[in-house]
Amino acid sequence: MRSGRRRGRRFGLADDGTAYGETDTDSGAKSVVTVNVSSGNPKALPGSTLLPAGTTKGGALFTLKENGAGLLVAVRRDA
DSSP states (O other): OOSSOEEEEEEEEOTTSEEEEEEEETTOOEEEEEEETTTOOEEEOOTTOOOOSEEETTEEEEEEEOTTSOEEEEEEEOO
16 A cells, blocks of 8 residues: 655756656655656655756756855756
8 A cells, every 4th residue: 555645846857868856745755856767767866865956968957045145056067
């Protein structure tokens, strides 16, 4: 028996076919996941993982609210 229904939202798609998104359940729990679009297999990422706001060629864009001090925007390039 399933413990709850999972919903997913896709936020970014990288050049290599990896989609980044977030799942949540009826209980409100959320986790960041990746899905390879060719295989369709999801993989949950560690709880501290930030979800990219978007992907760039060779990297990703992240945004983070800074407790009333504004918005932090960062770009991480792949190594």
